[in-house]
Amino acid sequence: MTKIPTGAAWRPYLSTLADAGLDVASVGAWVAAAELPPARRRLARGAVAAVIGAVAVPGIRAARSAAAGADEPAVPGAGSGLPYVDVGIQLPAEDPSGDDPSLRRRAVLASAVGVGVLTTAVAASVGVTVAGRRLERRWLARLTRRGHPHPHRALALRMAGLYAALTVPSRLIAVRQVTKTGRRNAGG
Template sequence: MYSYAQATGAAALQGLMTGVWVAAGELTPARRRLTRAGAIVAFSALGSIKDWAFPDDKATTGGAACCTTKPAALAGTALSGTALSGVAVQGSSGAGTERAEGVDDLADDLDSSPEPVSKARLIAGGAGVAIAVATMIAGRRLEKRWLAGLTRNGHTHPHRALGVRMGLISFAATLPSGLIRAHEARQQS
């Protein structure tokens, strides 16, 4: 289950990553690239360590594991592209072929025509994309305005101050969606 602490931690990491990314702007190009690459590696490692130290059953919660784990009927088989079209699956020993359960159902699902998309879903998707683009443009304009103001006022490290500001905004923008997700997960359990 996705908890409030996980939502807050994820938002804090997002804010920290944004702050480091922006603050690296005052470095030389080589150091800036090195700092940004190091931040990506460090935060990826933190995420991997968290996943390793606190495993959860993602197959039951709808996570990515439900799409990557093989069902029990397909254990020990090597699926190929032809297996999905109803052809027998080659066994792991390679000695013969065996029919895997559920392969015909999967082939039927792939062959069926997709359901038509409603106009409301298309409008909602378009609105979501428009909001995301507008948010990115507004954030970049705000970032440029703040940086110009900090530089004009003679701040000794304007990119660092801007990094702190943008990190806090990133944290504040990321936190509500995570808290909503945690609240919904708590309601379902």
């Protein structure tokens, strides 16, 4: 038996696979809980939500703290240890006023693009949810019609497999792009 690679180059991939595995398992558990009586179903789904929250909150906090540390400007003399260097930066003589038509056009264009992106994201999310629910109903009806002994469990396996097939490759590609960018920035 070979040893699982845990070197620095593999850590982002292993972390991503572990997160994706938790998401896939939660999708399966959520769907499988549908065959339980209402009280147990609520309890099982509440436990799934609690586990997801317990795993997600530390990751979100770490990402926010890393992003906050990266966004802080380096101010000379503010404990950063950086010397003051005058590189010939010239400040504008006056602040740009809000009456400039080009600034208003840019603001309107930026808000329109933002609204368009948000609308597209909401529409895509709703579309995926509706399609997923229709697929769940179709598969459940087919499993029940064919006399499967545990149709909800089989449906849970199908939905978890579908979710894994759709999300795991895209997450691995995203990690690959981030590590390539990191190597490129570190090397040059």
